[in-house]
Amino acid sequence: MAGSGSAFEEAPPETAAPEAPEASQGLAAAAEGDAEEIAGRRFEEPPELPRRPLRRALLLAAPFAGLTGLLAVWEVYVEVRDLRPLTLPQPSQVLRHVAENPGFYAQNGWVTVQEAFLGFVLAFVAAVVVATVMAHSELFERASTPVIVLMQSTPVAVLVPIFLLWFGFSPWPKILTAMLFAWVPFVANALIGLRSVDVDTHELLRSVNAGRWEIYWRLRIPHSLPYLFAAGRICVGLALVGAVVGEFFNSRDGLGNAARVAQSRLLVEQLWGSVFVLAFIGVAFVLLLMAVEKRVLRWHASQAGGHRGIQA
C-alpha cells in the first residue's frame, strides 16, 4: 500500500487539468471513495444520527395497527348496523369460536398445510427442472411453451373431479391441485431468472472456458433467486387456494372441508373460523418465506428497503 500510495495520490490534480479543465471540485469529491480517503476519516467521529424513538415505535406498530384497525371497524360496523350473525358475524365472535375449538382447527389446518406445502414444493421442483431444460434447449422451449400456455389458461379447478376419479379420497387430488395452481408463476419466473444473467459476467466466465454447469450454478441459479422468491410469495397463496379447492370437491378433513360443511349446515362461526385460520396460515407462510429471502438475498437490491428510515 505504502509503495503504490504515492503514485495514485498525485494523479488527480495533475491530470485533471489538461483533459477536463472544467472538472469541478464537486466531481473530485464524489470520486474519492478510495482507501486513503476512508483511512483518513477513520479518526473523525461520525455525527450523531437523530434518534426518533416515537417514529421507530410507530413503524414497528404500524402493521399490527393496520390489522387491528380493520377488525375494529368491522366489529363496530356490525354492532352499529345490527347485522345478523348469518350475514356477518363480529370478528370477536369468530375469534372466540376458534379459541374454544383449538383441536378442531389445528387438526384440519394441519391437513391443509400439508397438502398446500407438498403442492408448493412439487410445483417449485417441477418448475425449476422444466425451466432449466428450457433455458438450455431452444428446441425444448419451443415444444413446451404451448403446453405451458395451455396449462396456464385452463381453469385448474375443473381438473379436480378428474383427479378424484384417479386418486379417490387420498390427499393426492388436493396436492396435485395445489401444485397446478402454483406452478405456472414458478415456471415463468424461473425461466426469466435463469435467462437474466449479466452479459458481461457470462462472457467473463466464457473467457476461462467455464462449463455449462459451472455457469448454471454460479451464475444462473443465483440470478434466478430473486425471481423465484417473488414467485414464491404469490404461489404460497395459490397453493393454499389449490388445496382448499381440492377439499371443496370431496374430502373428509381439511379447512376447505370444514368451510364446506359449515356452509351446508349454516355454522357461521365455523365458516368464518376456517377463513380466519386459512388467512393466518397464508400470512405465516409468507412471513417465513420473507425471512428466508432476507437471509438468502442479502446482496439483492430488493432487500435495501424502498423508504428512507425503514431500518431506522
Next chain:
Amino acid sequence: MSGRGPAVGANVPDDGLTTRHSGQPFGVGASAAVGADVSADVSDDGLTDAAAVSFENVSKWFRSKARLTHALSQVSFSVEPEEFVSLIGPSGCGKSTMLRLAGGLLEADRGRVAVHSRPPDEARRQKRYGFVPQHPALLPWRTVRDNVSLLCEVNRRSSVAGMAEHDKLAMLDAIGLTPFLDALPQELSGGLQQRASIARAFALGAPLLLMDEPFSALDEITRADMRYLLLDLWRRNAKTVLFVTHSIPEAVALSDRVVVLSGRPGRVTTVVEVALSRPRHAGVEDSDEFHRILAEVRDALRHGWSH
C-alpha cells in the same frame, strides 16, 4: 461456419486457405490498405511467431437477419511478450471485436489470430489470459475476496492454479483492496469495483491480459488514478497487455505502442510508438513528448476517420 477439413487445426473456419495466400503479398497487407504512414511493426511478419498475440489479415463480419456488418477488414498487427499495446479508434471500429478474437470468444472469418502461435481458443481453454470487461461484472452475492478468486475456481480441468496466495494478497494490497475484501460489490465505489475486476484478472496468474475499455465508466479523476495503478501492477507482474480504449491520453500514457484504427470496417490506420521512459508516473502527462505523441495519435485518428 463449421470448420472444413484441414482448416480446423489452424482455427480458420472457412476460406482461410484461399485468402491467406491470395490477396496482397504478406507484409504489405495493412499498409496497402491505408496507404499513409504505417510503422514497420504492423507488417513485420518475422515477429509474429514469437508474438504474444498476432493478427494476420483478419477480417470479420457480423450477420443478423436484417443486415451484414463488416466489422474488421484485413487487420494485421502483433503484440510482443510483456508489451503494453492499446487499440484505439472511434466507436464501432471493431476494437472490442479484436479483443474477443484474441480471446477466442469470437472466430475470425478470414485470416489468422494466434496467441503465442496457438489458436486463441486453446488459450481460452487453458486459462492463458485474464479478461477485464468494460463493466466490473462482479457477482453481487460474492464478497470482493470471493469475486477475485472466481476465475481460479471455475474450469479446474485446466492446469492453471492462479496466483499463489501470498502473491495474491500482495497484489490486492498494491491495488488498495485490502480494507474491502469482505465487502460486497455494491458497497464499493465504481473505482473500487473496477479495481476488483482488474485484481480478478491478475489473480488468475495468466501471462496475458485482455482489457476492454475498463476505465470508460469511471469519472475523469478516478480514471487518471487507475492508469498508474495499472502500470504499477503491470510492471510488477510482467504481463502482456492488449488494451482497448477510446481515450487518447489513456492510450499514450499506458502503452508501448498504440494501434490506431479507422471506422467501419475497422482497419489499422497506423501504429504509433510511445517512446516515453518507464516507469511512468502522472507527471509524464505534462511532458512535451507526451503531447507530441498525443497529437500524432489524434492526427492518425482524424486521418482514419476522413478516409
